[in-house]
Amino acid sequence: MPTRVIHKTLDECLAPRQTMEHGLFLTRKIIGSQQLSACDPFILADHVGPIRYGAGEALGVPDHPHRGLVVVTYVVEGGMRHQDSLGHNGELLAGSVQWLTTGRGLVHRELPNDSLLANGGTWEGFQLWVNLPAKDKMMCPEMQEVRPEDVPEYIDEQHRFAVKVLVGQYKELRSPIRTHTPVTLLDVRVSAGGAFSLELAAGHTCWLYVWRGAGQLGHAEQRPVTAGHVARLSDEGHAFRAEADRDQEMRLLIGSGVPLKESVFKFGTFVMSSVSEIEQALEDYRSGRLGQITVGGGPAQAAGSAALPGAARGLDLLNPFQGEIEQLAVAEGEAPAPGPAALSDPATAHLTNGHRH
Secondary structure (H helix, E strand, O other): OOOOOOOOOOOEOOOOOOOOOOOOEEEEEEEEEOOOOOOEEEEEEEEEEEEEEOOOOOOOEEEEEEEEEEEEEEEOOOEEEEEEEEEEEEEEEOOOOEEOOOOEEEEEEEEEEHHHHHHOOOEEEEEEEEEEEEHHHHOOOOEEEEEEHHHOOOEOOOOOOEEEEEEEEEOOEEEOOOOOOOOOEEEEEEEOOOEEEEEEEOOOOOEEEEEEEEEOOOOOOOOOOOOOOOEOOOOOOOEEEEOOOOOOEEOOOOOOOEOOOEEEEEOOOOOOOOOOHHHHHHHHHOOOOOOOEEEEOEEEOOOOOOOOOOOHHHHHHHHOOOOEEEEOOOOOOOOOOOOOOOEEEEHOOOOOOOOOO
């Protein structure tokens, strides 16, 4: 007897607010806002751009720490240089995917690449934060990168859709990236008038974001969507369908993963399992235990280094790394923390809160 297909429904379908992050970066908050605060194990997902820069105008993010999470970057257009306190120093071009396991901590820097800075151009990309299980939060940091030509892509024989496997697996295609828990991230292009269906493993949390075009989501009960809509799919069922309008293709970013169901506390660029772990992360950063980025053999200043473009050097003034520790999730059987813990630390005041491109 054939397996019965149970279709997922849309629990939520929202239009994220478009903002100019720090007044500088055009950003749509897919996950990590009051509308959709988290989607376990995803803590944050941002669509940055497209934004057009003139020569010398492209912006970046100066030195900032991380601990306890995975930072995933997918470049759609433009280019980015990255450096960290572990000695990584490289370039991400359009189509590249980076999976940065921050683990016990590092200091990171993201800047426009030389071509974008010198000549100007368009920048567009996605950045996501994926939570690490509590047992892995102090693991050794690790950087994984996939070049554009090495990202697996499935093309439907009838050219109704194409799927880039950024993380995880689609049909027989698997991304080279090794994840700590089951996580999938797909970039799906649905041709005008075409349709795409996906079946998910039981128990996976799933969301999708329409970042180009328009169409309908769902099966028996279809809901019209346009670029900018984000939908969280129901826990029940294991399949869903997306159909593009007849006059334009539709692009979808689809994320799914096994929920960790653990307590999550966030402060700035740290994601930990308790308030005390956040406080320890701050102390370790203050004491230099997360390391320093070196340029040309010498330590680079967190802000003001000659190695940073002028616009990036000014970014440290915009959003101090201070405020309240947020509790994003509570483990099953545990009680919520009694209230937010306020922190204001002059030693970290140069950092950006929430880490944006």
